[in-house]
Amino acid sequence: MADFESSAVVEVALRTLAVSGSALVVAVGLGLPVGLLLGRHRFPGRGLVVALVNSGMGLPPVVVGLVVALLLWRSGPLGALELMYTPQAMVVAQVLIALPLIVGISLASVGALPEDWHVQVRALGVRGLRAAWILVRETRLGLLAAVIAALGGILSEVGAVMMVGGNLEGETRVLTTGILMYTQMGRFEEAIALAVLLLGLTFVLAATLTAIQQARRT
């Protein structure tokens, strides 16, 4: 561990948290309402939308990386934003990976409610935002499962962030891209250190969400 400083490791870990955390917040903010609405309402073409969401849950991250790269490339349609090889580009890619997972799992958990659930809640006089709150409360196990799945998906993802972030030291290097690079260089000690950190981080975050999910589970 000659030139491998612990401060650099901490910096990479913090950047990983910042990038994936931001992506998760954006994806949850967009995905949960969409998932709840898709689960709640019937409309023509809904089947197609649900099928698209479900296939999006298996979207290969490298394809997402390619699409984001094409969009953000200097000569691409969004090239003027100069986001290529920045943490923001990585957030965009991770949001696209996390969104289908959050929408798909949350709409499935709304779909698992009894058929006339919504009618019965309406018959209790519950309307508008209160009805939305009751829906979130009833499906919170499934909704937190969606968040946990999305977190796992983006924390462990390497292809897309590598393509749009570029693994630039001090700028866009995160734990997964670091592991990839050190392994390719044969510097296994550093790779293992980052891997242990990634596993620890994943576990702590998942355990925290699980604790929230299981709290007062009555």
Next chain:
Amino acid sequence: MTGPGRTVLSIRDLTVGYGTRNGGFELHVPSLDLHTGEVLAVLGPNGAGKSTLLRAMAGLLRPREGSVAVETDRPQALVFQRPILLRGSALYNAEVPLWAEGVARTERRRRAGHALTRFGIGDLARRNAATLSGGEVRRLALARAFVTEPGVLLLDEPFDDLDVAGREALSFDLRHAIAETEVAVAMVTHELRQALLLADRIAVLCEGRLVQVGSRDEILRRPASPAVAQLVGMDNVIAGVVVGRDAADLTLVEVRPGQHLRSAVHASPGEPVWIGIRPEHVKLDAKRGEDARIEHSTSSVFGEQPVPFRGQGPLGNLKGKVQRLVSDGTLATAWIDWEGSELRTHLIAGRGLGHTLEPGDPVLFAIRPEDVHLMPRRAAATGAGF
């Protein structure tokens, strides 16, 4: 009930439907009113449109035509056949309608607790709703419905899945709560016995059409059509034609040439009719055989006291032959062949005739003219009776 109360819900020319291409369903109700303090039972077979009517009354289905007018400032409540409970305690569940109205927490708790006590589950307030039994779920759903002191309460099969003791106990508590709060209740059921547990009035629904509305007694004694007769246990329905009046001003109905019944219902000669007779009104004579003769029914298994019969046949009674007998251990049903027409009668299993009667036995029986009901028999039999 102390006379009809104020009208709180009125239906006029209502048409509700779903699905248009084949397989659609349409419910039509020309007129139906609901009054404070009364229980109206909507009775009908499965698929008659009972739940659709209830949901239209609750405003959960938009009418295609006509209107459902609610004239009360108190809320409406609907209890579903399979009530869903929300995650949380029984008390939380009972609080939800008040929370929806924005009632403050302490007030909510107090009123929800009171509602639970009213339905005998006050001690279950802290229990996780998911661990309640079927009967407790029903009581909780009713408590939750009463918590807002509704002006109109709509119940979908409130006694379904309960045993007889459970039904009786629940009907007692429910009746008490209805009387206390002066709520107008419409309940839907497919079974006459459940309707009779609560109903002051009964509306009969068949294939999306309201076929009859009346008091319990009217519906039981004077069903408007064979379909209603079948629903209310008037199991004997045979075709006949009115031929005239006898000396006692009774309507004479011919079943077959030379085979007549007398009825206290008035009908014009020549009119084709359905004759309806409740099984318990076909009274067998205990003395079997050709010589038996009914002058008074001291021997009837149904009459505790002698019932003066006004006769049917020339001897004041009718002759028949037992075809078959079925017993469920409490009640026996005998099918009597009466000169080619089949009549059902009930006997007490294992006692009197219910013990001695066997297929093939000749029997004498009597039916009072006032127990012979007549219903119009036309191509499309609708509307009221005579």
